[in-house]
Amino acid sequence: MPCLCRGFGLRSFDSAAAGKRPSRPEGPRVIEFRAVTKRFDDGTVAVNHLDLTVDAGTITVFVGPSGCGKTTSLRMVNRMIDATSGTILVDGKDVRSADPPTLRRGIGYVIQQAGLFPHRTVLDNVATVPLLFGWTRRKARSRAAELLELVGLPASLGKRYPVQLSGGQQQRVGVARALAADPPVLLMDEPFSAVDPVVREGLQDELLRLQAELDKTIVFVTHDIDEAVRIGEKVAVFRQGGVLAQYAPPAELLARPADDFVAHFVGKDRGYRALSFVDASGVEIREVATASIGDAVSQASDWRLVLDDGRQPRGWLPAGSTVDGQVTEDGLEPGGSLYTLGTPVRGALDAALSSPSGLGVVVDEEGRYAGVLTARQVLDLIEAQRGSRR
Numbered sequence: 234m235p236c237l238c239r240g241f242g243l244r245s246f247d248s249a250a251a252g253k254r255p256s257r258p259e260g261p262r263v264i265e266f267r268a269v270t271k272r273f274d275d276g277t278v279a280v281n282h283l284d285l286t287v288d289a290g291t292i293t294v295f296v297g298p299s300g301c302g303k304t305t306s307l308r309m310v311n312r313m314i315d316a317t318s319g320t321i322l323v324d325g326k327d328v329r330s331a332d333p334p335t336l337r338r339g340i341g342y343v344i345q346q347a348g349l350f351p352h353r354t355v356l357d358n359v360a361t362v363p364l365l366f367g368w369t370r371r372k373a374r375s376r377a378a379e380l381l382e383l384v385g386l387p388a389s390l391g392k393r394y395p396v397q398l399s400g401g402q403q404q405r406v407g408v409a410r411a412l413a414a415d416p417p418v419l420l421m422d423e424p425f426s427a428v429d430p431v432v433r434e435g436l437q438d439e440l441l442r443l444q445a446e447l448d449k450t451i452v453f454v455t456h457d458i459d460e461a462v463r464i465g466e467k468v469a470v471f472r473q474g475g476v477l478a479q480y481a482p483p484a485e486l487l488a489r490p491a492d493d494f495v496a497h498f499v500g501k502d503r504g505y506r507a508l509s510f511v512d513a514s515g516v517e518i519r520e521v522a523t524a525s526i527g528d529a530v531s532q533a534s535d536w537r538l539v540l541d542d543g544r545q546p547r548g549w550l551p552a553g554s555t556v557d558g559q560v561t562e563d564g565l566e567p568g569g570s571l572y573t574l575g576t577p578v579r580g581a582l583d584a585a586l587s588s589p590s591g592l593g594v595v596v597d598e599e600g601r602y603a604g605v606l607t608a609r610q611v612l613d614l615i616e617a618q619r620g621s622r623r
């Protein structure tokens with residue numbers, strides 16, 4: 234998908250709104266929690282002495298079991314909840330020194346099930362904040378249309394009401410609405426938890442793509458560790474009582490959990506999942522005999538990979554099989570997963586293990602055959618990398 238955000242970044246928004254609100258720094262902002270505690274009136278300690286720095290321009294994920302203080306921590310940043318003690322700084326400024334509406338103008342907020350206004354069209358939902366800033370209706374709607382495009386929604390959906398959208402589409406609208414003021418900080422509270430796993434993965438990819446273009450400081454709350462390690466550059470694992478158990482990049486969390494609680498929380502197959510963060514560029518791929526649909530192959534003495542006209546893999550011709558005449562789709566065994574060059578080693582291992590020939594098929598970014606590799610090669614690489622870390 235082409236970059237759709239060019240030309241309507243912060244500057245264009247500010248200039249269009251010139252005179253309507255004070256200017257503010259442009260870059261992403263750092264968020265610091267310093268000894269932050271939240272005790273509710275009934276005595277519940279939701280967050281207990283939290284010390285944590287969210288780096289500017291990163292996606293940081295708060296994860297942990299239900300009731301461990303993730304949402305409370307998030308809401309203290311935009312002062313929907315005030316801390317009992319300690320300090321939260323956004324770009325070095327104590328959030329308590331800002332009045333909440335002004336503070337929230339620089340902090341987008343996305344919640345589960347999008348929280349859209351049901352009686353407003355999709356376009357008007359997204360245009361809400363620009364209208365609050367005093368833009369004309371026409372200009373606000375045109376900005377909203379740009380944002381819908383940015384989050385991958387067709388313009389035709391703008392006229393619908395939220396109830397007429399799928400869950401995934403509603404979430405995209407929620408993200409578009411939160412981006413409308415081009416805030417440097419984005420808080421996202423379980424934004425994708427109400428949609429099915431496939432849609433959810435698409436939304437996660439979309440968020441990563443958006444972030445690569447927009448460079449926000451994003452704090453993302455989830456109770457799903459897989460989501461956390463997929464999108465987080467750093468992950469904060471909370472335990473009951475609002476205590477921070479570990480704060481680390483995903484690879485470190487999986488490889489070196491701080492204690493039994495974190496080890497249990499990140500899951501029993503964490504060793505395998507950690508392979509998502511291991512570079513596979515050291516694996517040497519090799520050639521294998523190939524054929525095309527329609528080729529005449531009298532006797533296949535070894536596994537042969539069958540490619541289509543565009544050199545994309547179609548399946549395997551089993552070793553020892555005798556083929557009379559041409560290679561046809563019917564004579565093929567379905568291939569395993571494909572490993573795309575330049576992606577993590579987990580995909581390479583999966584390609585080898587899922588291939589009927591035992592040879593994992595490697596493709597380039599366009600999906601064209603590039604070579605094959607074995608599980609043994611991948612395991613040797615993993616061992617070598619472990620050895621070099623010791």
Ligand SMILES: Nc1ncnc2c1ncn2[C@@H]1O[C@H](COP(=O)(O)OP(=O)(O)OP(=O)(O)O)[C@@H](O)[C@H]1O
Pocket residue numbers: 273274275277278279297298299300301302303304305306456
């Ligand atoms: N207004 C309140 N008054 C009293 N206790 C509260 C209040 N809001 C939240 N809590 C309690 O604070 C603790 C932390 O709640 P919080 O919503 O931050 O957890 P969470 O980790 O986001 O949970 P979940 O994953 O279930 O959303 C919980 O024990 C909750 O019951």
